Amino acid sequence: MAEPFELYEGILWEPGSGYFLLDRHLARLGASARHFGFEVDLPYVRAELLEFGAELAGPRKVRLELSPDGGLFLEDADVKPSAPVRVARAAEPVDSRDEYLRHKTSRRGVYEKALAARPRARDVLLWNERGELTDTCAGNVVLELDGRRKTPHADAGLLPGTFRAELLARGEIEEAVLPVASLERATRAWFINSVRRWCDLVVEPS
C-alpha cells in the first residue's frame, strides 16, 4: 500500500494586501483534493487562512498542509529575498506522465532524487523524457525567446504554479514546448513562483 501523503500550498501574505493569489491557491488545492480523493472544505480553509493571516505582521510565507481526511495545518515562515536563483541542470529526465509532478504534495521523491544527484546545487532545473524543460523543484521557469516570454507547456509534466497561471491569464507569458537547448538561445531566464515572484535564473555548469 502506498505511503499516505499530504497536499500543501505555500502562500505569500503581505501587510495591507493580505494573501497573494489566494483564489488561485485554493482552486489548485481543490483540484488536487478532487484528483486524489481528499476531503476538503474550501470555505473552511479560506476562513482558517484569513483568521491566521489576521495575526501576522510582516511579509510571511504561509504553509498550508491538507491531510487526506481534510485535516488542516498552517504555519508561517520567513520570505526569502528575490535574489537570483542558481540551479543545476538535472542529471536525469523526469517522467512527464508522473501525476505527482502536477500536484503540490509531500510526495517529493522525484525532486529529492534530482537534488541528490546534484549535491552542490540548491535547486535543479528539470527536463523530461522528450528533452523538454519542465520546472525546478521550487518554482516555474520563464525564458525570453525572440522577445517573448515563454514558459514550459503544462504537458511537459510540471507543477502549474499559481503565479504562472496568473501571468498566463494576464497574457504576460505564453506556454510553449521548450527543448533544453532553448536555454542556449534565451536572452534572459527567470525563476518564478507566487512567493518570490520574478527572480533571475542562473543555470550553473553541471
Add this chain to the structure above:
Amino acid sequence: MAGANPRVALLGATGAVGAEILQVLDERRFPLRELLAYASSDSEGEELEFRGSALKLRRVRADEIAACDLVLCAVRDALTDLLPALRAGRARVIDVSGTLEVDPSVPLYLAGVTPPFAASARFVAIPRGVAAGLGVALAPLARAGLLRRATAVTLESASGAGIAGVGELTDHTVQVLNRMSGERSESQVFAQSLAFDSLPQIGPLDRSGATHDELALARVLNRLLPGEAALELTRVRVPTLGGSLAVVHAELAEPLELGALRERLAAQRGISLLPEDELPTPRAALGHDDVAIGRLRTAGARIAFVLALNDLRLGAALGVVAAAETLLG
C-alpha cells in the same frame, strides 16, 4: 451592470437554494435580459421551467460566466474555481455558498442588520440559513450594547443539505414506515440515517471539537453583530424537511424586563414576534419571510427565546435577490 436588464448567471440552479432563488426572482419580477442556469455536468442539457419558459441547464464555463453582468452563486465549492476569472472579468457576484462570507474585503449583507453596501461593490456575501435568523434576532440586543454572551442550539432541517438531503430523509422515512427497519439504504448525504433520529454534528470536526459549520456560523455572526459577545453554538440536524429552529439563551449587560425585551425585538425589521400562545415551529415558518420568535423568558440579565425561520428564503434567496436589486440600482 448592463442597464436595468442584466444578463444573470445562476450557479446551482437545480439545488434547493437555486430553486428558491428562481422562485423569488419570479415573485419580485426581477428584470432580466437573459438568465443562464448552471448545474453539474450530469444535468447539462436538461431543462427547468422559469416564467413559463424552458431554461436549459448549462455546464459551468468560467469564461461564459465571467462575461455575465451578475453571478448568483448558490452551490458550495463552485465559486473557488471561478474566482480568478471572475476577479479578472466584469461580472458582479452575490455569494450564498459560504465561500466569501468571512472575507473582510467582501461586504456581508443582511437586510435590517448590516449597513447598506456600496452599489458599486463587485462581490457581496449573504449569510446562510440559521446565520441569518440568529443575526436578525440578536442584532437589536447587540446594537444596544446589551449582548454579552449567546448560547444557541440550532435544529436544522434536511433541506440544509440540499435536495439530496431531503430525498434521503424521505426515502429512509418511507423505508422505516414500511417496516423495512434494518434494510434502510446506506446514508450518502448524512453521516448516518436521519429518519426518526437527530444528528448533533453538522459538517466535519475541526481540531477544536467544533464543526466547520459551527465555526462558520460563529464567524458570520461575529461579522453581523457589533460588539464582542461570546458565542457558543451547537448545530443539530433534525428529521424535518424544511424550516429550522434555534433555541437561544443569552446573557445581557443589564437586567431586562420581558416587556422591554419584546419591544426591542418587535422593533427589529425581519422579526415577527409571536403571541404567547403561538409556538415558533419550522413548518409554520415555511409560510413566512420573517424570523418567528416565541417562548420568550427573562430572569434578570438572562433571557431565552426560540426562533424559527424558512432557511431557504430568509437565509438565502431573499437576501440574494435583495442584494441583486441593490446592485441593479
